[in-house]
Amino acid sequence: MPNPFNQPGSWLRGNVHTHTTRSDGYLSPQQTVDEYAARGYDFLAITDHLILTDPGELDPHGMTLIPGAEMFVPGGSFGYPFHVVALGGDRVPVVPDNVPPPEAMRALADQVPLCFFCHPFWSLIEGHQLLPLQGHIGVEVFNQTCRGHTGRGGSESTWDFLLAHGQPMWGLAVDDAHQPGDIGQAWIVAKSESRSPEALLDALRVGHFYSSIGPELRGLRRHGENLLVQCSPCEQAVVLGAMAGSGRASYYMPGLQRPFEEILLPFPSSDAWLRVEIIDEKGRKAWSNPFRPEEL
């Protein structure tokens, strides 16, 4: 498990789940690219349902465009399929629909450089349904469109369930934008050795990124018996651990001056992995990926 704050490279901000008029989005692919470029994004993946958009058709305005598509894998909850974003590659993968979900997922994952599960809370996916599925890098910890339109945006409990079962999953925040108002609300910030799609996919694969809907996570370091968290001005911070009930939060920390840009949190004892959340004055969060305490 990585600590991207110790890694070489540059921080690049992007969204890896977006729709356009090629499926059920409101803006054309080029209008979508224009909107993200105008907000200063470094990379974007257009991921229409079962349709791949060739980045070569678009003016990227200096952004890195990663090809992608949102796929369906049979076997989700209540007759609905799992939604899975597949990134990279030059064609829409084929998902067999007459095999058990683990086989269908394996077949999808084998055809693309990288894939992850979408909006578990919105799909009412239970953690144990995901346990046998392999080949993906993680789950969406936050989906703006699911929050904005149905209230089911956050999937932290599913993520922690997979982590607690020993699956080294990453958590991704995405817009899943269909409408212009959902653009620029949730993103990932990756530590990448270059701006190429391949380098960015490598950074995502190994978890060299954090996710945010507002705050900036600037550092995670060991400081004696504590974890030092550095961030843009925040009101609260939490370190969560692997065991049931494990974690340390700043909510009732005596004498803590708010907002803070640095905070020391005691390590939860003897945990296999930890992850950090920070919360700003508007209640907006950022999520680190999980890391092992000895890697700090």
Ligand SMILES: [Zn+2]
């Ligand atoms: Zn979806």
Ligand SMILES: [Zn+2]
């Ligand atoms: Zn989507």
